[in-house]
Amino acid sequence: MDIASLLIFYALAAFMLGMSLLAVTARRVLHAATYLLFVLIGTAGLYLLLNYHFLAAVQLSVYAGGIVILFIFAIFLTNEHDSVSEKHRPLRLILAGLGAVSGLCFTVLVAFTHLFKNYSANTTILGDNEVNMKIIGNTLMGTEKYQYLLPFEMLSILLLACIIGGILIARKQ
Amino acid sequence: MEYSILILITPLLIFLLLGLLGGKLKPVIAGRIGTFGLLCVALLSYVIAYQYFFVEGTVNGKWIEKIPLNFEWLRFTDTLHIDLGILLDPISVMMLVVISTVSLMVHIYSLGYMHGEGGFQRYYAFLSLFTFSMLGLVVATNIFQMYIFWELVGVSSYLLIGFYYTKPSAVAASKKAFIVTRFADLGFLIGILVLSFYTRTFDFGLLTADSASLVVTSMQGASFMGLSVATWALALIFMGGAGKSAMFPLHIWLPDAMEGPTPVSALIHAATMVVAGVYLVARLFTVYFFAAPDVLTMIGYIGAFTALFAAIIAITQTDIKRVLAFSTISQIAYMMVALGVSGYEGHDGLGYMSSMFHLFTHAFFKALLFLGAGSVIHAVHSNEMSDMGGLRKYLPITHLTFLIACLAIAGIYPLSGFFSKDEILSAAFHHDKILYWTLWVVAGLTAFYMFRLYYSIFWGKEKVHHGEHKPHESPLIMTVPLLILALLSCVTGFIPFSKFVSSDNLGFDMHIDMTIALSSIAVAVVGIGVATALYMRGGDLPQKIAQRLGGLYRATFHKFYMDEVWQFITKSVIFKCICAPIAWFDRHVIDATMNGLATVTQKTSASIKGLQSGQVQFYTWIFLIGALVIGILALCV
Amino acid sequence: MIVQMEHYLVVSALMFFIGVYGFISRKNMIAVLISLELMLNAVEINFSVFNRYLYPERLEGMFFTLFGIAITAAETAVALAIIINVYRHIGDINIRKMNKLKD
Numbered sequence: 001m002d003i004a005s006l007l008i009f010y011a012l013a014a015f016m017l018g019m020s021l022l023a024v025t026a027r028r029v030l031h032a033a034t035y036l037l038f039v040l041i042g043t044a045g046l047y048l049l050l051n052y053h054f055l056a057a058v059q060l061s062v063y064a065g066g067i068v069i070l071f072i073f074a075i076f077l078t079n080e081h082d083s084v085s086e087k088h089r090p091l092r093l094i095l096a097g098l099g100a101v102s103g104l105c106f107t108v109l110v111a112f113t114h115l116f117k118n119y120s121a122n123t124t125i126l127g128d129n130e131v132n133m134k135i136i137g138n139t140l141m142g143t144e145k146y147q148y149l150l151p152f153e154m155l156s157i158l159l160l161a162c163i164i165g166g167i168l169i170a171r172k173q
Numbered sequence: 174m175e176y177s178i179l180i181l182i183t184p185l186l187i188f189l190l191l192g193l194l195g196g197k198l199k200p201v202i203a204g205r206i207g208t209f210g211l212l213c214v215a216l217l218s219y220v221i222a223y224q225y226f227f228v229e230g231t232v233n234g235k236w237i238e239k240i241p242l243n244f245e246w247l248r249f250t251d252t253l254h255i256d257l258g259i260l261l262d263p264i265s266v267m268m269l270v271v272i273s274t275v276s277l278m279v280h281i282y283s284l285g286y287m288h289g290e291g292g293f294q295r296y297y298a299f300l301s302l303f304t305f306s307m308l309g310l311v312v313a314t315n316i317f318q319m320y321i322f323w324e325l326v327g328v329s330s331y332l333l334i335g336f337y338y339t340k341p342s343a344v345a346a347s348k349k350a351f352i353v354t355r356f357a358d359l360g361f362l363i364g365i366l367v368l369s370f371y372t373r374t375f376d377f378g379l380l381t382a383d384s385a386s387l388v389v390t391s392m393q394g395a396s397f398m399g400l401s402v403a404t405w406a407l408a409l410i411f412m413g414g415a416g417k418s419a420m421f422p423l424h425i426w427l428p429d430a431m432e433g434p435t436p437v438s439a440l441i442h443a444a445t446m447v448v449a450g451v452y453l454v455a456r457l458f459t460v461y462f463f464a465a466p467d468v469l470t471m472i473g474y475i476g477a478f479t480a481l482f483a484a485i486i487a488i489t490q491t492d493i494k495r496v497l498a499f500s501t502i503s504q505i506a507y508m509m510v511a512l513g514v515s516g517y518e519g520h521d522g523l524g525y526m527s528s529m530f531h532l533f534t535h536a537f538f539k540a541l542l543f544l545g546a547g548s549v550i551h552a553v554h555s556n557e558m559s560d561m562g563g564l565r566k567y568l569p570i571t572h573l574t575f576l577i578a579c580l581a582i583a584g585i586y587p588l589s590g591f592f593s594k595d596e597i598l599s600a601a602f603h604h605d606k607i608l609y610w611t612l613w614v615v616a617g618l619t620a621f622y623m624f625r626l627y628y629s630i631f632w633g634k635e636k637v638h639h640g641e642h643k644p645h646e647s648p649l650i651m652t653v654p655l656l657i658l659a660l661l662s663c664v665t666g667f668i669p670f671s672k673f674v675s676s677d678n679l680g681f682d683m684h685i686d687m688t689i690a691l692s693s694i695a696v697a698v699v700g701i702g703v704a705t706a707l708y709m710r711g712g713d714l715p716q717k718i719a720q721r722l723g724g725l726y727r728a729t730f731h732k733f734y735m736d737e738v739w740q741f742i743t744k745s746v747i748f749k750c751i752c753a754p755i756a757w758f759d760r761h762v763i764d765a766t767m768n769g770l771a772t773v774t775q776k777t778s779a780s781i782k783g784l785q786s787g788q789v790q791f792y793t794w795i796f797l798i799g800a801l802v803i804g805i806l807a808l809c810v
Numbered sequence: 811m812i813v814q815m816e817h818y819l820v821v822s823a824l825m826f827f828i829g830v831y832g833f834i835s836r837k838n839m840i841a842v843l844i845s846l847e848l849m850l851n852a853v854e855i856n857f858s859v860f861n862r863y864l865y866p867e868r869l870e871g872m873f874f875t876l877f878g879i880a881i882t883a884a885e886t887a888v889a890l891a892i893i894i895n896v897y898r899h900i901g902d903i904n905i906r907k908m909n910k911l912k913d
Binding site for chain 1: 812813815816817818819820821823824825826827828829830831832834835836838840841843844845847848851854855858859862863864866868869870872873875876877879880881882883884885886887888890891892893894895897903
Binding site: 788 | 830833834835842905906908909910
């Protein structure tokens, strides 16, 4: 079981990183969006691996089902010049790569040198400890400490505002 | 007597009406509106005078200070507040009558004199503004209200002197008048602040109550540079009065102010504004007398010197309005001397009374002289004596009225000037012989230069008039005011003035001191006689005398170079030694610092503006690198 | 033997900086937005991982991820609306040309 989950993790990680690279280098934006979809699905897999089933479901439905579809529509609406492939200036690519690599080195260095709380002693980490739906519901709609009704409602207002704003910005005059 | 507020509101409304809508009105209509308004003001002031002097003014034989209106205008603290109100007492009511009468005459006269001039409406608007401020000044209940109207008077005088604003000399004259009086007002303001700092009040009633005991006690012991603070404060207040009343050495603006229209000179520079200084000292006379008698003495000597000084200059001037201007300076100085030599209570207060009396009579005959001069100028279109002569045939009414005014100012019985001047001389005689003899000489000089003026205009050789039109008498609208003023000059001397105005508000009997009266008439007659001998026939004797006197004559002709002295003081001393270094410092140090900052900022921003390319991705990259650098630094530390 | 937490972190860091690379190098605004999505996704993975490994008895990280997803959705919708509007106005969505605001 341990070995299996290990293998699954590395396979997933390799898949996601490959897809990410393809997403940022693909010539055509539609392809990039497709690769993004795969990355997002892979992320949902990671959540499953972490026993966050609800999160995986949300990731799939919102990201894969909603956002990527939005992307694809936007690409269709603006695709006149899309077929004309982008010409990159090498200097810019080098600068971007340099920045990204140095940032990566720094971050990984920090990740490995920083002393995190000792988690290996906790045996329940990846046991059968999926978060109960009832708990999620209560936490989301509760008003006690560590409960999230207010952010939830704020978020609903934000989404409403964003729907209105999206309509306002995108509609024809 | 609450209706007395109307006396202020009416001219203000007329000013606003003519000032805002004047351009839309016909000039004649605007003039008539202004004149009618002034007529109302004059009638109102007569009603007030009647009410005050004959109905409500006395309590147990003492003239009281009536305050029909007073409201708090600005309140800063409990003690510091500025009120606006109306104060009626003998001198303010007397001033109301003088101002509104002369102003009305000038308004009527101007309908003829200014006829057809551009800016007729503007002229009447400014006249109303001036009348408003002058009336406000005299009825002020407190010294700060007086200061406010004082400055308003200064502004409206500035506007009227500079009425012909296309003429550079008029513009220069108005600026000079404004700056010189403003400079004097600085002293006035400091004086007010010092005085009220100690007494904690601006109110005239409180300041003068109980022999000015408030001032005396509150300033007791305080001294500055060897003199008591009360002396300083009152001397500084007098400085403001000296500026407005053209006392030496602040008199230089008045002769130049003759650039304004002649009726304006009659109103402002003869009858009303220039006596504001006298009025100020009279208003605070109790304070001066009890708190700083040394200042009063100083006022007396400054006045006597100014009277003599101006009278001598007046002899040599050839511009008729300038002669009158110097004569005004001299006569106002007379009033100042009278205040300076005055005592308090009963007959000792003769000087105070005679000063106000002379102010009253002088206003009428000096306005008459100016208006007469205006009528002459109207006829010959020139201010210079050399262009005049033998005009008595062409201008009979002007001639007659001018003669009356000259006799009045010379102090010939029974004209009004005789009575008031005699009282002044009598007061001076009993107080200080030096002052008396100075004034006595000035009286002779006055008679001399007035008759020099008179003969040069109306007698002597007739000048060749340039063919096209002979000089002619002014229209009725100008001569009627002359006649009214001439009548007033004749009769006002018989008013028992001391019954109404006195330093302690009690009233006393005045009587004519025969020896003094005779000696003053004698010296006046001598003056007239000399003038007659020299100028009636218009020979060349005067020129010969002038040549004989040489340098003295030239110095006098150039007004003893006072303008040049001031010019030297301001240009060479103040500007070069004080202002120039400060200006240099300002330009090369302060401005340079600021400019340097601006230049550095500009250069820096010009050189780095390429960074702001609008390329979001470039910004992001910089942000990323910056974040990394900060992170690495954080790790190292 | 379970997966080391650091491995997750490395994966998310890699994904994040791949996103950064794309964000800086791409020209098409939609592609830039896609890179942005990658970065956000990496961040959300981190939230969940820290929650699971360091404080498994708590739920904050998970909810942060949840809200993060919702906010991402909102942001994407607005951004795409803007992009479409820009495209309609100037007929192009090249980010290099979107520099008029500097003036």
